[in-house]
Amino acid sequence: MASERAAGSPLEMYVDLLPEIPKIYAYANGSGLPKSINLTIGMHAKKWKFHRDLPSSTVFAYGTSADTATFPGPTIEALQGVPFHVKWENHLPQSHILPWDPTIPTAIAKDGGVPAVVHLHGGIHEPQSDGSPLAWFTADYKDKGTSWSKATYTYPNVQHAGNLWYHDHALGLTRVNLLAGLLGAYVIHNPKVEAHWELPSGEDYDRQLVIVDRSFNTDGSIYMNATGNVPSIHPQWRPEYFGDAIVVNGKAWPFLNVQRRKYRFRILNASNARYFRLSLSNGLQFIVVGSDTSYLPAPVRTATILLAPAEIFDVIIDFSKSTTSEAELTNSAPYPYPNGTAADFPNSRVMKFLIANGTAMDPSRVPTALVGYPAATANDATVRRYITMYEYQTPDGEPTHLYINGKRFEDPVTETPKAGSTEVWEVINLTGDNHPLHIHLAEFQAIKVQEIVDLTTFRNCMTQLNDAVKCNISSHATGSTLAIPEYEKAWKNVVKIEPGYMTTVIVKFYLIDTDAPYPFDPTAQPGYVYHCHILDHEDNAMIRPLKLVK
Template sequence: MDHSSPDLERWVDKVPRPDVMDSSGTKNGQPHYEVEIREVEQKIHRDLPATTVWGYNGQYPGPTIEAEQGEPISVRWKNKLPDEHLLPEDPTIHSDIVPYDTTGVRIVTHLHGGNVEAESDGHAQAWFTRDFQETGPAFEKKDYYYVNEQPPATLWYHDHSLGITRLNVYAGLAGFYLLRNERERNLDLPDGEYEIPLVLQDRSFNEDGSLFYPTAVSDEQGGGDESYPDPGIVPQFYGDTSVVNGKAWPRLSVEPRSYRFRLLNGANSRFYSLKLLQYDESSNEIGNEGPPFVQIGNDGGLLSSPIKIDDRLELGSSQRADVVVDFTKYAGETLLLHNDAPAQYRGEMSSTDDDIVSLPEIMLVDVGGTGDTRDNDQLPDNLTQIPEISVESVDNERYLTLNGSATDDYGRQLYLLGTGQEPDGLELDDPVTEEPALGDTEIWSFANLSAMSHPMHLHLVHFQVLGRQSLGDYDPAEDEINPGALEEPAPYERGWNDVVTVNPAEVVHVIVHFGEYDGIFNDQTGTYMWHCHMIEHEDHDMMRPLEVRPRTDDGETHTK
């Protein structure tokens, strides 16, 4: 990417906290929200001119929706955007099924991590333009219904419109959705002002403050070629500026006590590998390790018990980590949230290996010298009960390949998802191959044949990670999956997940139940999506449909 953002002074803006959204009233006796998606001007940095962004209710990131487990809500996402896109579109992406000549910007909102009905999932083809003037072929309803029958968790909402998801999210269309319950409140975790949602993103800017997003493949992304469309999609995007909660290079003030941080990787493609380090701001020197992250939850809610992260906390695009940090022993100090993941992430690598756009400095944390100095790090030994999905209950096993060797009609690299029968990959509009029945339990084995890591996301469901093994050690036609012989999931991968990172030359096995399980989640059928959550990959063409069919007891046999 041959572009450098303006040289901005770091650590001059405070980390803002997203507003909590108030309901607009009720519908059928339940809270109802009216959310306007608008174009606004927002100061991303003190020394940058105001940046034009898109925001839910005119805010970037969008305001936080707080909901209660077991209490449904409805939301009308209202498109009030201009007729022209803020960023250049590539009309060659899904050009046979996306009407790029439509007047108005296409959007659709997906509740990421939501166990919701298909009509409210934010299908990529359920888009709509301003005031619902035009709608996509999968559009079914204006008011989305979120039943909230799932464990309390850090969810988030973001745009999911086919072919332009990367642009719409980059423009600002993302926000938190926090699901709570009384049991969690009784755990006495840090709350109120001591609970802070933090969305980590990377952005690039022009001198006038506008967002910069590349419109053509550069040499470092695989070789520029005059035959490529311009504007054209890029294989990945890595910005050169850290943005947290909509502020560039910010700092956060905390008291010397425990805080709960709800961390979200909201970047398009970037991985984060995080640790708090002591920092001398006057010399710009990094010192010893700071307080550790104690992880209490991930994508799907609380872990069964707290886990101290001794090394670094890894977050692929769209992954969440619910962590507690005790700052008691660091009164008066400044800490740096440090990222050691290179842009082109391939698992165990350091940013020192990065020859693209490394982003080691994320934000500063200033620990006050006075205030509430309670050592509040005495977390409960047991946070929640997580039922284990039994391998003996599996109805079907699927071998699913992640590929990066294909090219499109213009010679651009194409990332695809495949099956045991079609290992080289299928495109989005090929016939559905993943068709579990309601009530089925399945093992999905993601086999990464490409040269980079991919964060794989399933809509609708949460799964449990069984473990990993080398790609060469598993033949789906001959080998049984033995969880005891696999490399165990990382501590932060235990519990319920909706994203899992699959590194090159490895197979990651996850077990998933489609429907209500042990009193949690709910039964849903219909068409959903599964995809890589590097959004450039998702747009082109690393996304496939997933259809959950009604239960039939026909004795059908399932094959890998």
């Protein structure tokens, strides 16, 4: 019998302490020097309690064992230059705990089981360790996708220090596998670079905040609508998932006791589709030091931060400046973003900080400068590509699927960058939604966001010709420009693509901090992918192959 859905709002806020996510170290210290290690991490079905007043929920979770698995998964702490070898094991049950739709391009196991594969988001690694959507596997590797090649992945950690995350990436099941809990944070450290900044550090003062939205049934199970918005075409798929409750580190609307000093929070939006425009109710500012896998050139102070799905911001909050004894972390982003329903109670609340009285010792500081990566310019670009985002609808305006460049995922590859090159991607958004663009392997940065004038004429032409040059994009991308926030001016793994605009993105296919080629063969099979990181869009099927060439 189906469970009755429980709205998020009846749950009392701020009754559960913010959990501290357990850590896994991706290295061992031997003879004073860090050494590479091999580790096994599994995917497990287990019970998880999201709120004091909710019964326990069945989730899928990462961990070195079922007992130690958590929602979100353990934070993996790595060192730059020290490779990490991890065997990913699937211990998931024969059937999924959430509804899924076989009418979209989907991994389907012929012998049952839940297909899964792990992608290190923001990682720079060989294609065989990238977690291709077609490299999925079931329990005991009984069934495998066409691109599966090995059980143990190698993450060389050759890139600069920064914040990443790992999550499931199985074809057509990414949205449901992440909704079930297959996600976790991953950090690459470089103590030689970072130590002298004296940023807040230690388990108490350097914390992960992994934010998701979820709805629950009264029996505690995760709720997902089992009926599609156009069930005659896709019985289950819907264009976006928005949950009633905001969950941070596995608890709905938690609280955290803080001292009057500086704290560092690495904030990841791991939601399927929800954007968060975060601010603090007592007026404190965020001091942003990093975005995705990169540090900023210098800290940026801002009252608000807009996080797209899959985006990470590394911030400092100085609670010594507070004039109040508590502060709510709030959300004001419409859903879908930017033209959807205004954020309202309870999804306008995220968590609460309870600020202690009195002064606290604080040896940390905010440096004046951080990392001077190469500037994002088109000067050395060898190729300019036009990437167009389409949404297809029924006559009455209901979405049925989304494509990039009008092509399916299984259509032949058209993006074949040369390893070691820089490219300019002109990303044209003909839909009504903002889309977080994620390009595997590459680091990239938006440098211009320009309005497309006479959008209807241009869209009609693109519907017919699917060719931006033939449709005279140079005459249409002439409208007003949007300022790129200072806190986004870094080499990123997710760039927001504004609806009705063309966003110019500089994409680099080499190590930006050392100007060096990748220390592996990036042209090997099965290649990489790029996609929208609204997971419901990615699954149906706003995703395309990316194949590097020599």
